[in-house]
Amino acid sequence: MYPVTTLILAINLIVFLADLLLDGRLTIEGVFYQHPDFSKYGLFEPWRYVTSIVLHAGWDHLLFNCFSILVFAPPLERLVGHFRYFILYLLAGIAGNALSAIVHAGSVYLSVGASGAIYGIFGAFLYLAVFRKADLDEGSRKTIYSMLIFGLIYSLILPNINIWAHVGGAIAGLAIMGIWVKTNLAKKLQMHNQNS
Structure with missing residues (x-):
């Protein structure tokens, strides 16, 4: 069972359907929105670093991200555990939004989607693939x-893609996995390999 992955998928779908029923009001309230004149517009609203992770711009955006989560998240949730996986997913999504905010400072900027968090999953696996080759098979x-x-x-190559959210999420996932491997998670990985 993968309760965190299942919960994330359910939240993404429920929020998307609710947003459709509410004519986009959830997106307006939760989108990651940046404007150069924060003081004038009162737009420093930190919850948007989180809420934008569960919002999607359309069916294709939602389905592609949910497919990626469905394929790549369960192995990571099994490997690191439910709580750690949730923390990594959330922090990677926030890190993606934070890097986007830094890169796009001084400009009007909108962003939604789980891509930063998904790239955090990729970053975690990249750490294992590069630094802990024994933990992953060649395939x-x-x-x-x-x-x-x-x-x-x-x-x-595609328009309207937040590459900086992808980069920020991947860096966060790689760094978080690195920290965990350097601490007590390394023992869990060794036990997992012995039981495989």
């Missing part, structure tokens, strides 16, 4: 490399 490592290359190309 899994190749899949991670392929997904990151595909994601980078996808981010560069």
Whole structure:
């Protein structure tokens, strides 16, 4: 069972459907929105770093992100545990929004979607693929490399893609996994490999 992954998928779908019923009011209230004149518009609203993670711009955006979560999140949730996985997902999403805010400082900017959090999953697996090769088989490592290359190309060629959320999320996921591996999670990974 993957309760956190299931919960994230359910929240994404419920929020999207509710937003449709409310004519986009949830998006207006929760979108990650930045304006150069924060004091005039009163737009420093920190909850948007989180709420924008569960909002999506359309069915295609929602389905693509949910598919990515469905494919890549369960192995990570199983590997690191439910709570750690939730923390990584949330912090990666916030980090993606934070990097976007830094890069787009001084400009009007909108962003929604779970991509930063999803790239946090990729970043966590990238850490394992590069620094803990014994924890992933060769096929899994190749899949991670392929997904990151595909994601980078996808981010560069398609319009309206928040590449900085992807980069920020991936860096956060890689860093968080690195911290965990350097601490007591390394023992859990060794036990997981022995039981596999």
